[in-house]
Amino acid sequence: MNSQEHHSRVQPQENPKDWSWLFWPAVPLYPYNKRRTLRREIVKDTIWTFDQLQGILYTIVPIRMTVVKLVAGGLLVYAPVAPTTECVRLVNELVAVHGDVKYIILPTSSGLEHKVFVGPFARRFPSAQVFVAPHQWSFPFNLPLSWLGFPQKRTSLLPEDSAQAPFADEFDYAVLDINLGRGSFVEVAMFHKRSRTLLVTDSVLSVPEEPPTIVQLDPYPLLFHARENGSEVIEDNEANRRKGWQRISLFAIYFRPSALEMAGLGQGFRDVLKAPDRSPKAYFGLFPFRWKENWKESFDALRGNGRPFVAPILQTLILPQAPTQVLNWADKVATWDFGQIISCHFDSLIETDSDQFRQAFAFLENKLSVSEKQSASPSQPLPTEDLKFITELEANLVRRGIATPPKEKV
Incomplete structure (x- = not known):
């Protein structure tokens, strides 16, 4: 069901008015007020991705929304992108066949490039229930979600127990929630059981050799x-x-x-x-x-x-703040029998398994005590020389009191 032969693309129509995104000053990234959308079928009649672009100084990468058909009818949306006229039309083509958008998931707490689209997207689909990851915050001003356009009566926190979610029959999920002092890093990994597909936001990614x-x-x-x-x-x-x-x-x-x-x-x-x-x-x-x-x-x-890996900024600045917590979360995710990952950035389909997912976090195991390393997976570290700039950035932030040193076990 998830083989490459079932992949298909819908090329965007050449109408620049349909690409317009008037709220681009909220997150002023390239391509600013013109955002094209590309829909791709990942699992036949079941999962679709919607790619747009974001970047700085022509350093542009995909940002991605995933839509999943529910067995009972309707659609679940993971990490919405900008609801341009083109994007909404492509979603409505699915709605016409598979039913209304029932659930919209914001799977991160601080990622403004994801959060800024949820309110406008939800207003284009007024019957959808919005679920957000815990400990929402924003920088430089910590604004309430209603100020960002989230519909108050339809927005709820994701239940701590995934079995209590209204879509529990089809999805399991695990929440990684790291307290960073001045905010939090939260990622909700969702497992679509029927297609054996894992949805993640920023935790792991894969870089394709050819341009998307x-x-x-x-x-x-x-x-x-x-x-x-x-x-x-x-x-x-x-x-x-x-x-x-x-x-x-x-x-x-x-x-x-x-x-x-x-x-x-x-x-x-x-x-x-x-x-x-x-x-x-x-x-x-x-x-x-x-x-x-x-x-x-x-x-x-x-x-x-094409292996999945953790971005250096997370390896260096974020995840070492709570290595045991992260590894416990990765261990839980690795118990799910998935065969592919859809991330919100770079490659839209990572054909992999739970073992490779777990290995992506092996760099954290040198933060643990000897007794905790017994289940260590083989690591595939990124080159030290390429990590130098981010390592120096971390040291500078720690020196200025903006960041805290990694929490290492003794």
């Missing part, structure tokens, strides 16, 4: 980052699209990968003078990036043949 289809609808960001310097003409071909995507992935995951160098101010201005395009779209010819010859090796190490 949603990214290729407008390839300019890919081609922008495929260049070696600012004087190089932007050329559209398959190789450059692939190169640009892989470099974007390194940017997005590591922030400053080891294979990247920044041109000096003087060199940057000289490149601007030679740039073939100095329009605002091309950032006036500014292109300070210089990639070392081994950048592809860094990408291959990151991709790891």
